[in-house]
Amino acid sequence: MELCAAYGIPHSQLMGAGTGRWTALDRAKALAYLHFTRAVCEGCGTRPSEWDEAAGGDRFAYVAESHRCSGCELIEMEQEQVPQGPEARGVKIGLRPRTE
Template identity: 75%
Template sequence: MELCEAYRIPHSQLMGAGDGRWSALDRAKALAWAAWQRDVCGGCGTRSAEWDEQQGGDRHAYVAQTSRCPGCELIEMESEQVPQGAEGRGVRIGLTKQSS
């Protein structure tokens, strides 16, 4: 269903049906996928049921893990060099692959 969402096509079309109409099963799958996605926390990517013991979850289902991304570190370091105020407005920092 992720591909169907990305390409805005029904599952049957993805699987090769040619008429382009959504079947009842396509609609049910699309609705189920949307409901599944709505419950995902935008901050951590978990679902409330995973934490709720009444829904079969566990309050201690996950542990926090710290990691460091060298790319994010480089972007943060570069952003510290961007001037404050009008000169720095609209400045975006990204990474470019070094050529070999």
């Protein structure tokens, strides 16, 4: 379904059985996939149902771990150089490959 969403095509067409027209089943699958992806927490990448024991989840299914991302570190260091106040509104720091 991720490919279908990326290309905007019905699942039946991806599987080689469709004509490119959206069937009721294709629409149901697309809506279910949309619901599934929107349920993911942007911060940790889990879903509430994974934690809810009443829904079959396991409160201890995950173990927290830390890691350092050099790219995120560089972005944070550059963000510290942006002056505070109105002139900082809308300033975003990103990464791009170095060109030589």
